[in-house]
Amino acid sequence: MPEPLVFKNASVYGDDTKHGLCTKATLDLNSGGEAQITDDGWQGHSNGKHTSKLTVDSLVCQTTRLEQIKIYQAWKNSKYIAMGFGIVHGQLLKLGKMKINTLKYDTDAVKGTITLNFDAEGGKPEEG
Numbered sequence: 001m002p003e004p005l006v007f008k009n010a011s012v013y014g015d016d017t018k019h020g021l022c023t024k025a026t027l028d029l030n031s032g033g034e035a036q037i038t039d040d041g042w043q044g045h046s047n048g049k050h051t052s053k054l055t056v057d058s059l060v061c062q063t064t065r066l067e068q069i070k071i072y073q074a075w076k077n078s079k080y081i082a083m084g085f086g087i088v089h090g091q092l093l094k095l096g097k098m099k100i101n102t103l104k105y106d107t108d109a110v111k112g113t114i115t116l117n118f119d120a121e122g123g124k125p126e127e128g
Contacts, residue, residue: 013084050124
């Protein structure tokens, strides 16, 4: 009997540094191909360039010091950052170099947390 899947908070990494755990995230993977249609009808799909987009809501950061949050530094300096996303059973999906497009911080003084929300785009993920 297969082991049941246990879903926990996903880890988010930037340049091999764990930034924290997220409570909600979306990973979109796109093959970049498109339908090839001729007078004879559908012929198949082209091989396009793979792209990926990671949208993270509610990443609870492991630090509150902005200079230690590499995702913030990459956005601030318009640099690419090697992203990693821990999905199931501790497996890390290496997404490769990505560009941070938007970044938002929410603070909660009662909980003592900074929550980071961002989206990043890149090419084909590396092997996990």
